[in-house]
Amino acid sequence: MFSYLIDIFLIGVVAALINNFVLYYFVGICPFVGVSRKISTAFGMGCAVIFVISIAALISWTITTFVLMPGAPLTRWVAAHFMTPEAAAGVDLTILSYIVYIFAIASSVQFVEMYVRKFFPPLYKALGVYLPLITTNCAILFACLIIMSKIVGVDNPADAWDLGRGLTLAVGGGIGFTIAIVIMAGIREELDLCDVPKPFQGAAITLIVAGILAMGFMGFTGVDSGLRKAMMPAPAVAAQAQTAPAADGTGANQ
Amino acid sequence: MNWVTISLSAATLFGMAVVISYILGWASKAFYVKVDPRIEAIIEALPGANCGGCGFVGCADYAEGVVLSGAAVNRCPVGGAACAASVAAIMGIEVDESYPQRPIVHCGAHYEDRKGRTPYFGEMTCQAANMVAGVQACTYGCLGFGDCTRACKYDAIHVIDGLATVDYDKCIGCGACGSVCPRNIITITPFKKSRILAVGCSNKDAGREVMAVCEVGCIGCKACAKKSELFKIEDNLPTIDYEHWDAECTLDVMEACEKCPRNRLIFVGEPSPADIAATKDKPLPEVVEADFKTTVDDTEWRG
Numbered sequence: 001m002f003s004y005l006i007d008i009f010l011i012g013v014v015a016a017l018i019n020n021f022v023l024y025y026f027v028g029i030c031p032f033v034g035v036s037r038k039i040s041t042a043f044g045m046g047c048a049v050i051f052v053i054s055i056a057a058l059i060s061w062t063i064t065t066f067v068l069m070p071g072a073p074l075t076r077w078v079a080a081h082f083m084t085p086e087a088a089a090g091v092d093l094t095i096l097s098y099i100v101y102i103f104a105i106a107s108s109v110q111f112v113e114m115y116v117r118k119f120f121p122p123l124y125k126a127l128g129v130y131l132p133l134i135t136t137n138c139a140i141l142f143a144c145l146i147i148m149s150k151i152v153g154v155d156n157p158a159d160a161w162d163l164g165r166g167l168t169l170a171v172g173g174g175i176g177f178t179i180a181i182v183i184m185a186g187i188r189e190e191l192d193l194c195d196v197p198k199p200f201q202g203a204a205i206t207l208i209v210a211g212i213l214a215m216g217f218m219g220f221t222g223v224d225s226g227l228r229k230a231m232m233p234a235p236a237v238a239a240q241a242q243t244a245p246a247a248d249g250t251g252a253n254q
Numbered sequence: 255m256n257w258v259t260i261s262l263s264a265a266t267l268f269g270m271a272v273v274i275s276y277i278l279g280w281a282s283k284a285f286y287v288k289v290d291p292r293i294e295a296i297i298e299a300l301p302g303a304n305c306g307g308c309g310f311v312g313c314a315d316y317a318e319g320v321v322l323s324g325a326a327v328n329r330c331p332v333g334g335a336a337c338a339a340s341v342a343a344i345m346g347i348e349v350d351e352s353y354p355q356r357p358i359v360h361c362g363a364h365y366e367d368r369k370g371r372t373p374y375f376g377e378m379t380c381q382a383a384n385m386v387a388g389v390q391a392c393t394y395g396c397l398g399f400g401d402c403t404r405a406c407k408y409d410a411i412h413v414i415d416g417l418a419t420v421d422y423d424k425c426i427g428c429g430a431c432g433s434v435c436p437r438n439i440i441t442i443t444p445f446k447k448s449r450i451l452a453v454g455c456s457n458k459d460a461g462r463e464v465m466a467v468c469e470v471g472c473i474g475c476k477a478c479a480k481k482s483e484l485f486k487i488e489d490n491l492p493t494i495d496y497e498h499w500d501a502e503c504t505l506d507v508m509e510a511c512e513k514c515p516r517n518r519l520i521f522v523g524e525p526s527p528a529d530i531a532a533t534k535d536k537p538l539p540e541v542v543e544a545d546f547k548t549t550v551d552d553t554e555w556r557g
Contacts, residue, residue: 091259099267193377
């Protein structure tokens with residue numbers, strides 16, 4: 001149980017900071033460049049992404065587990081009842097992943113838009129055009145695909161991600177996107193007052209800044225293994241204390 | 255890939271399509287929001303420039319404002335009278351007479367007319383230069399760094415010889431230039447005629463101080479006010495009463511223009527036929543570029 005909580009925490013931290021969707025994988029660049037002009041709209045966009053990415057992760061985890069993955073229960077049941085038992089053994093619909101995820105994302109965005117419009121009109125107004133824009137945000141699809149790779153490709157079925165891990169990855173990724181886009185918006189608000197050389201104006205300087213920002217986020221590399229070591233229960237600490245040089249005392253307090 | 259996979263894929267997609275379309279169909283009824291059909295009709299009728307010239311965020315916001323909060327139907331500067339008429343038809347009301355809104359630059363000092371300019375090495379924007387004391391001696395006049403030029407989406411305002419100059423052929427009256435000018439010398443004025451009289455100065459100081467800083471600035475001598483009642487002097491500057499402007503007083507006004515020792519009563523707007531005839535043989539410049547003679551140093555500062 002404890003190690004599961006550590007796992008969840010680390011998945012969240014890794015998705016938000018270390019393997020930040022925007023600054024590590026460079027997905028979701030178009031809203032990152034397009035909507036990062038003002039901090040307020042950037043924050044709204046970030047919140048919308050967190051919201052949609054969680055719903056998309058929920059749906060894609062469910063569909064992958066029950067329909068798409070090799071030997072998925074629902075597909076198997078259909079094959080066994082309407083086809084031959086031999087057919088049921090070999091079901092694998094992972095080729096459908098992209099189309100199914102896009103289908104699910106687009107329709108959930110549509111649904112969320114209608115829901116927000118009815119019950120939260122101010123929020124709907126604030127999000128405006130960004131909510132439908134998220135439909136084509138590759139960061140969302142990317143999160144779905146990561147979750148799929150953690151369910152389908154694993155050797156040991158016990159290592160396959162459960163819904164909690166998938167949702168944590170999605171929420172962490174959404175928070176990471178929000179952090180990145182808000183930082184970027186802050187920089188660009190300052191950048192408006194700067195005398196940027198003509199060839200670099202506009203999108204060019206924005207992408208350069210994004211690159212520098214990405215290098216800054218490289219500084220988080222390795223934080224996850226450090227955290228894991230720090231949080232592991234006693235035996236791991238004891239084992240580490242033996243290997244660490246005792247004299248300087250830096251390793252002992254981890 | 256065998257027939258099992260193919261049929262299962264087809265069944266999966268079909269099943270998803272059925273489930274999702276059912277949910278979305280239910281949601282679109284359950285979460286239906288009533289929108290006034292007039293709002294959509296007005297959005298259709300508006301030009302869709304989203305310039306913000308009406309004072310609303312965009313065309314959709316203005317349409318909402320017209321229907322819900324009774325905003326005037328003739329506020330769209332891009333669409334003009336035709337657009338106002340169609341919006342009024344949708345709303346079922348009479349349209350008031352409307353005038354095109356155009357900017358007037360209340361400064362007439364070109365580069366050589368300004369006294370007491372000092373070298374300025376900061377950001378090449380009016381916004382920044384305005385924060386620095388002593389860039390130029392006149393604290394009211396045009397700084398000439400072209401914030402208005404950059405704000406204009408329609409290429410209608412340029413800094414010519416250090417002074418912002420409006421190209422009234424291209425201007426649509428969105429008011430972007432007026433809102434960025436840090437010295438507020440650009441006002442958006444309803445043009446009752448294609449050419450209207452304006453006061454080309456913003457300096458509120460007394461005559462002696464104006465003379466010390468500008469070759470052409472208004473010295474508040476009240477010569478115009480003596481000639482015509484349309485002019486009132488406030489804060490050492492004449493104001494023009496456009497409401498009572500008519501053909502009868504034109505003679506007085508022309509006399510006042512001639513009397514003005516600094517020639518600060520200027521006609522702005524589209525050029526008169528006489529002006530066009532006078533310049534029709536002159537070649538047009540290909541590009542009118544902002545001219546940063548406003549610093550002594552020729553090298554542009556790059557930070």
